[in-house]
Amino acid sequence: MTSWWDLIEGGQSTPEWPYPIRYGQESRISTDVLVLGGGIAGCHAAISAARRGASVVIVEKGHIRRSGQGGAGVDHWQAACANPCSTVSPEEYTRAIVDGFAGYDCGPMRYAQCRESWDAALDCERMGVQIRDVHGEFEGAEFRDPETQLLFCYDYESRHSLRVYGDTMKPCLHKETVRLGIKTYNRVMATSLLTEDGKAGVRVVGATGVNVRTGELYVFRAKATVLAMAHPRREWVFSTELNGGAATFADLNIVGDGHAMAWNAGAELAGMERSYDTAGGFAYIQYGVGYPDNTWFGCTMVDARGKPVPWFDGSGRELAAVRDRFLPRDGQKFMLIGGGLTGSSVTPQTQGNHIDDSLAERIRSGEVVLPLYADLPSLPAHERRAIFGLMVGNEGKTRVPVYETYTRAGFDPDQDMLQAPIMPPDAYRSPHYPAGVSVPQWREIFGGGLMVDWDLRSSLEGLYGAGRSVYGAGDHSGAATSGRYAGRRAADYARDASGPAVDEDQLETERARVYAPLQKRPESMGWKELNAGICRIMQDYCGQFRSEETLLRGLRLLAEVREAELTRGYAANPHELGRVLECHTILTVAEIVMHASLARRASSEHLDFRRLDYPAVDPPEWRKLSPIRRDHGEVKTRDVPLDYHLQPPYASTYEENYVAHGGSSPDTGGA
Amino acid sequence: MDRRVYMVPNPPMPNIPLQFDAAVCNGCNVCVKICRTDVLMPNPERLTPPIVLYPDECWYCGCCVEDCPRPGAIMLVHPLNQSVVVSWKRKKTGESFRLGMKDPPPPNTRPPAR
Incomplete structure (x- = not known):
């Protein structure tokens, strides 16, 4: 009995759930630093916080050994500007990427990546990840440096990004967390942030979680919390029927629980209106x-x-030889390629070599x-x-x-x-x-997340962000470096912070919400139907084209679904309980996206954002961030300059700010 | 064709992302432990392969195959909707092959770079 047919057809009764059922039981855990999400960002955050002497706990929905978007491996290690062969400075690389995104990128997180990506790679090497051609298989290759045995990718001249043997990355990180005594709660889905006195918009003092195998509730009390969970997914398009989870870039666990929790706690989120079209399950x-x-x-x-x-270079000149594809054109300092860094997200100065748009015409x-x-x-x-x-x-x-x-x-x-x-x-x-072939109203969020300062701290005291939890584009080394950085800052904060207290009323409300889907009723509905229903609202009311009219109607519809269908979501076991609770997340994120879309009253090419009622594209007065947050049931927005991180109260250069916020003392790794 | 027939719901799709070889698998459940989306459940019958309970939630990352201590016990099988268009052409001969074809060419045994 291994397949579905064996299970159903065997003439046996349905097997009982293999794990003990602990609905309603509760464990309470206290720690200095709580890391929510055990992927690449979360592991690095936990490791760097533990090295600073903090007690650290990780909460992970899957199993830390292989979970997260980087859990199945990594080949490119980008922005390793500080490696001995690189000709690009962290400052140059940061500015090139931020300019490429027309300013819509997280400056502090990007600079931290460019400064620490090489250090992080060395750190991973000490943990057992192979980052060099130690066996000499590529000896003589143009992309190999004989002295360091490093292998470079994309741009063989400026050598800012590495090829790594990252298939074992996650198992090595896992081992290091164990070595440092970090306790990981696997199969625990974080469900809410706990706040001081249970109020929104104040200090975060921990989180709740539910075990998706046993149904047990966990209450984590923490001096500092690092949100290191992935970006929202399954918002506009959801179908397991085609290819299971195979055709989506993120696995099914990835829905944006962190974003929803942060929003509910009153944290400010930026860039949530940005999205791009996707092929959904047809990739x-x-x-x-x-x-x-x-x-x-x-x-x-x-x-x-x-x-x-x-093939062509960035100026449109056809390239004759294969090796030309890997070299910048005459007068070009360096190229940015890969990880979404092609086409419209790079400036002409760093535009990489490519097979160009004329292919469609050809x-x-x-x-x-x-x-x-x-x-x-x-x-x-x-x-x-x-x-x-x-x-x-x-x-x-x-x-x-x-x-x-x-x-x-x-x-x-x-x-x-x-x-x-x-x-x-x-x-x-x-x-x-x-x-694959994308569909305009099937969309995915691009880069929306926590608004952060130079500590990668959110707008809430005690809450830090790393990786895809933070506003801005990201990749594997970006997740690693922002994790290291946020982990350090969280540990430093926790050292002097007072002991947090859990508000029992807040806990009781969350307990009731978490266990509500266990009630079966005649009108009960499964998680897949709920998910797909919310997606339809997003496709129609918040799709490729949006307007105040559609968004307000969409918000009303979401509110109705929250009161009606969502309360009928039924879970037959703890696994399904997690999936139904994910639908709560998906609905909350849908509301966030609609509010963020209402706040931006202009269309934008850079953000792939179209308002039918505000058709002007990227008018100068709208070249800014409009982060949103919830305050006493109302949605508040404000204007923030795109380069807020280089304006008062901050210094005017990346370097000065980085150093002023603890960047001068990168941790020394495990050696 | 004398067999019992049951009233059962339609199979979830995709059907079988992971095929277990019961002769190799010893039911150690390492794959159950590490699967990110909890696709697999331990078999109530000890020392036998796990149950692929949620094939529709598989991400096809292959980590279960990689971490399996008994090579050959698990095989990852892509959904037909994707695998049916994976094809290649042998440059010299012009022959065409595809993933899942009836009489495949002999395996290429070269391991990945190390």
């Missing part, structure tokens, strides 16, 4: 079709007749005949092996799902060309073909 196997970007960057693409598709005119293939055999041996063997093999969801699965089926990169998906011509405008 292809991640990194598992031929394409010329990211993990497969630099791969030659040929059409059905074997004709190569041309397909239409018949000049390029579909399907395209990734012509691995034509590449120099080192490049071929780097793409299929190093990058595919270490990037998340590639070791088993792509490398092992494909080679077992006979795929041989030395002989075979992997086909690219056949899509409408315009879909090839994005070089990331595995993402």
